[in-house]
Amino acid sequence: AQTVTQSQPEMSVQEAETVTLSCTYDTSENNYYLFWYKQPPSRQMILVIRQEAYKQQNATENRFSVNFQKAAKSFSLKISDSQLGDTAMYFCAFILSGTASKLTFGTGTRLQVTL
Amino acid sequence: GAVVSQHPSWVICKSGTSVKIECRSLDFQATTMFWYRQFPKQSLMLMATSNEGSKATYEQGVEKDKFLINHASLTLSTLTVTSAHPEDSSFYICSARPSGRIGEQFFGPGTRLTVL
Numbered sequence: 001a002q003t004v005t006q007s008q009p010e011m012s013v014q015e016a017e018t019v020t021l022s023c024t025y026d027t028s029e030n031n032y033y034l035f036w037y038k039q040p041p042s043r044q045m046i047l048v049i050r051q052e053a054y055k056q057q058n059a060t061e062n063r064f065s066v067n068f069q070k071a072a073k074s075f076s077l078k079i080s081d082s083q084l085g086d087t088a089m090y091f092c093a094f095i096l097s098g099t100a101s102k103l104t105f106g107t108g109t110r111l112q113v114t115l
Numbered sequence: 116g117a118v119v120s121q122h123p124s125w126v127i128c129k130s131g132t133s134v135k136i137e138c139r140s141l142d143f144q145a146t147t148m149f150w151y152r153q154f155p156k157q158s159l160m161l162m163a164t165s166n167e168g169s170k171a172t173y174e175q176g177v178e179k180d181k182f183l184i185n186h187a188s189l190t191l192s193t194l195t196v197t198s199a200h201p202e203d204s205s206f207y208i209c210s211a212r213p214s215g216r217i218g219e220q221f222f223g224p225g226t227r228l229t230v231l
Contacts, residue, residue, distance in 0.1 A: 033218035043206060045159075045222035052218070091158060095218055102149070103210075103220060105158045 002027045004094050006106035013082045014114055020067075021077045021109045023092030031097040034068065034075045039108075040088040048090070051075065079111075087113045118142055119211050121223035128199055129231055136194045136226045138209030144189035145211035149220065150182070153206045165192045189214065199230040 003026045013019035025034070036048040051059045051068050058066050063080045079086055092106040118141040128134050138148055146167050151159040163179075165171040165186035173179045181203075183195040192211075196203050206227050210220040 037222075042224070043153075043208075044224045045208065045210070047221075050218070097217055101217070102161055102164060107158050110156075 002029075002032075002094050002096070002104045004092050004104050004106040006092055006109050008109045009107070010110045010112070012112045012114060013079075015082055015084060017082055018078060018080045019082055019111065021079075021090050021092075021111065023075045023077070023106055025073050025075065025092070025094045025104075027073070027094065027096070029096055033095050033097065034066075035093040035095075035103075036064070036066070036075075036077045037091045037093060037105075038086075038088045039091065040085075045091075049077065082113045084113050084115075087111060117213070117221045119209065119221045119223040121207075121209055121226050123226060124224060125227040125229075127229045127231060130200055131198055134196045134199055134228060136196075136207055136209075136228075138192045138194070138211065138223050140190045140211040140213075140221070143211070143213045143221075145192075146189065146214040147212040148186055148192040149210045149212075150184060150192075150194050151208045151210070153208060153225075155206075159208060162194075196228065199228070201230045204228055204230045 005024045032053045034051045038046045038048050049061045065078050067076045089108045091108045094104045095101045120139045122137045148165045150162045162177045163171045163173045165184045167186045171184035186192040208225045209223045212220050
């Protein structure tokens with residue numbers, strides 16, 4: 001079974017600064033996808049960024065980028081130029097390739113962006 | 116694109132009654148939809164996977180007779196909480212996977228259920 005671990009329950013960052021959220025996962029499979037989802041106070045799950053395991057290049061989406069280390073099974077999220085609107089719960093998630101696959105979520109990291 | 120709606124967004128009901136929650140993919144077809152439950156300050160817990168035209172697959176520990184799931188079309192799945200009790204109070208979230216797409220799911224806004 002796959003597991004996803006987020007070791008930082010809460011983090012805080014000042015506006016305009018950079019913060020990195022950690023995520024590790026465990027799988028014996030080779031083909032999979034990794035995601036970071038954001039859940040703001042509205043509780044709507046929003047996809048932040050996605051990484052295919054077969055791609056060596058780290059995914060980036062504007063201020064959000066990942067550091068994907070496949071051998072170490074690590075998938076951290078870096079948020080640059082943090083904004084107040086980034087305040088949210090962030091979930092790391094894993095899914096195997098295949099139509100029958102299900103998302104496995106980490107326990108989440110609560111990020112607070114302060115003035 | 117890729118919008119998923121849920122209705123209702125919140126519901127309060129009396130203990131012993133049944134509540135139906137709808138999940139719709141508005142601009143794409145979804146062969147597979149998922150139902151999650153989320154307790155305060157916790158992660159999402161997968162309850163069941165529903166595939167259009169077939170019976171849902173429930174996760175271990177989820178009572179299929181308590182949480183009835185129907186996926187009658189490629190754009191609609193429903194979750195019915197039968198004979199609801201206060202312990203069923205929670206936030207329920209659905210997600211939909213576009214047909215033929217691997218690794219993508221789009222989430223609905225969630226439904227807050229309160230059972231008195």
